[in-house]
Amino acid sequence: MDEMAILIDVSKCTACRSCQVACKNWNQLKAEKTTNRGSHENPPDLSSSTWNRIRFHEAIKDGRIDLLFINERCRHCAEPPCVAAAEDVPGAIIKDPAGPVVITEKAKQLNAQDIRDACPFDIPRFDETGQIFKCTMCADRVLNGLKPACVQACSTGALSFGPKPAMLALAEKSMKALGESATLYPSEDYNVLWVLPEAPETYNLAKAPDMKGTHYAGRTRKSTGLLASLMDVFRSA
């Protein structure tokens, strides 16, 4: 299978949150008890049962209101620090060449907090059993030729899915339409990509870490035909 990517064109998102619900629905994740804290953003954070949520960015700029809605979820790094941090338990966290970074049953053997701390984007969350959770890029769907549930549900075409080169080309096109300050986030070294109208700092998004000179750089992952079957084990747990 080709290397795939999700592209999130933030300028097209209207915060319908179909993607947030589609993720809950496909993965059968429990709804969290929430309150309205003066915001439409809910749940207030990722959790073991919330793997994709929309952040509401609202700011006044040059007397104009800037409203932007941003998917918060795993970036599916090309070189995932969580994979490196989990290397003592082989098969606990797997990067598939098709793109998805997936956590398996074996992750219970890891120190969940360490794994969370390893992530520059603070994505992984864990529950009381010590199992770690995050967006799986719908590996079970993707490896069976389907789009991720969020992409399938998106009403405006803000979410796209396809071979990575095609997604990069689409990103290029979107950035051109948005103008000079548009950025690709976090960078090309990820399998979930955002097109942002401006720099990530404007939206309180953690910047991509510089991978050069770290022991992550230069590592390659072998294709794991085991991934699909491990996913099954994980999902039935």
Place this chain on the structure above:
Amino acid sequence: MTNHWNDIANSDCVLVMGSNPAKNHPIGFKWVLKAMERGATLICVDPLITRTARKAHVYAPLRSGTDIAFLGGMIKHVIENKLYFEEYVREYTNASFLVSPDFKTPGDNNGVFSGLQGTQTEQGFVDGKYDKTTWSYQKDEKGVPKKDPTLQDPNCVFQLLKRHFSRYDLEMVSRITGTPKEKLLAVYQAYAKTGVPDKAGTVLYAMGWTQHTVGVQNIRAMSILQLLLGNMGMAGGGINAMRGESNVQGSTDHGLLFHIYPGYLKAVKASLPGFKDYLTANTPVFADPMSANWWQNYPKYAASFLREMYGPDVPLDQAYQYLPKIDDGVDYSWMTIFDQLYQGKLTGFFAWGQNPACSGPNANKTREGLKKLDWLVNVNIFDNETASFWQGPGMNPKEIKTEVFMLPCAASYEKEGSLSNSGRWMQWRYKASNPPGSALPDADIINALYAKVKKLYAKEKGPKADPIVNLSWNYGPKDDKGNVKHVDPHMVAKSINGYFLQDKVINGRLYSKGTLVPMFASLQDDGSTSSGNWLYCGSYTGSGNMSARRAKEDPSGLGLYPGWAWAWPVNRRIIYNRASVDKNGNPWAPAKAVITWRNGAWVGDVPDGPWPPLAAGAASRYPFIMQADGVGHIFGPGLNDGPFPEHYEPTESPLDKNPLSPQQVNPAVKRWDRVEATATMNACAISDTRFPIVCSTYRVTEHWQTGVMTRWQPWLVEMEPAMFVEMGEDLAALKQIKNGDVVTVKSIRGEVDAVAVVTARVQAFTINGKTVHQIGIPYHYGWVTSAERRYNVNDKKPELFTFGDSANLVTPNIGDANTMIPESKCFMVDVVRKG
């Protein structure tokens, strides 16, 4: 919609006003995004900075309830700068028609049109009714309206329009709406660009325009603009209401409202004793043979409807006598019903697929009223505030005698049938799963009820027996007692389409008895055909269930998809499309040609009338075939409150005086607040300093209507768990309210708690020199799914509780002068921090 969803992508300019499609019609909004990808301009006019506003090229704020002032200014701008499409206006509208010289417009008549009878008060007329005699055309000896094609005669519609809207200058409009003048101009200039022949603009609206005492006139104002700019009948043009339920279009088509029967036939008035009287009263006659005057076919549709109801063996006049009668001049709409309920005049009530305790205005009045019923039947999927009214806040079940029945019904995916969307597309749906437990499709519940009622009437007789017992009721296979065993949606759909009840030869072709009628042009006035709804004739024919088709070909490239499902009428996708061509049949916009006359025939969409183009002379017809005079109505004499829109303040207004005229409120509105006996329950805050803030109601993506379905769905409640109020930072500071505080929103009628969402998206207005704050609340919440309510042993609890009760606890029961839709978009409140 005169057009349809996909067609929005063809537009050059999309005006969003009275709606927020990015939030509330997210799937539909993708067509707006597609239009923008193709270079369309998006304009958004809204009191708040919405998600749609955020995408717009041009955004202008306006105070809720001032859309006519805003649009009136645009009409003035278009006329004075000659931005209208002159040939279109002259040939396809009544702009050139001469009106009676006795007709007076509000500028010359103290803020009202000529012919008003009402009670004079300090704030103008109230309890008014118009004698419309002066709202008429001057006619020649043949009875055809006199015209001035130069559009100069001071009595011609065009000059009257110009004169009427000359008062809507930028200064006045800005005073009323609170919109800065430069923003008014920005909107006017952008939209008026569609006045050239080959450009089309569309308008997307919803409850933000309809839920006002001037709701219909809001839409009239836009209709006038669309006619001036030549946008009707065009691809990417039209008047496009975004309906708020998946089948509300179907429900109005099939006559769910009291004043109409299926196909928009008129309900029967008691003053019309016989079928012939009814037909005479409702069949328009027009002297100009060039007008198709399509409603002249009324007798065919009415006769066919009677046949569907009662079959071929009951004479037409007898069948007519069976129909229930409404008394002349009496209103039977929602607010009247609930007023009757409140006064204890109703014995029983079916709340069928609805939640009036939360959905109707002035919820306290409704909830009090329900206590007075002997019995209540709620047909619904989930428990709700109506079914459980007797255990709501402030209710003592021991004191309530109402016997309440809850009949569980199937959800939409648990039964087969069709839905009609905003674009008039009838789309068939298959059953996906079985309803749970003993839940049944609504049709089967009605069928079971009917069988019992029929049996009782057959036994006990009485004056209402025959109309019930003699219904043909061909909605499913019958048992040996003649009762339908189970409803077959296909049989219902075929009954709606209609049958030949006897052999009939039409244009040399024989249609044998029992054949499905292929199109409404074949329906007969002599009782030889049946049709439950003439508009849907052609939807289920000998060729099959047209609404189940799913062909993806789109030969025109305009998104017409002629083989996907079926649109009424006769699968025409863009109505009034003969206005999209010139008199030779050449499209004004060749790149987006809806229809074209080529080699003696029309190609493209189904033409809105098969006649050749106007250059063919007597063989042709004017394009607006559903109007008796065949033209688009700039002057619209058929409404209760005026042939032109006029700005009036909402009933509850922040202003003591209408800046435009001495007439404060629409004079033709029914004022329950002036009925002494019930004045307290129906109170309106008129110039009441206790309630200085303008409040509007709206919606979120995650919840639907009163939340009857969505408040039980944890993934939705997780995202929007609580009743909230959006307010601006300045108002919050004034009231010492912080973001996230629980506050109480109060009106003169009631109050509701809400979480304050303090945001820069909500900004104050300067109205007539005064600072006016506006806030907004969603109406999705109700006490049934809250944690604080009393739960009895068997009461179902939601997986996640919600916070808050209904926005309708504060809304006024005052409605539009024509439709009685409540004025939920602008009423006066106060907000105070709780505790």
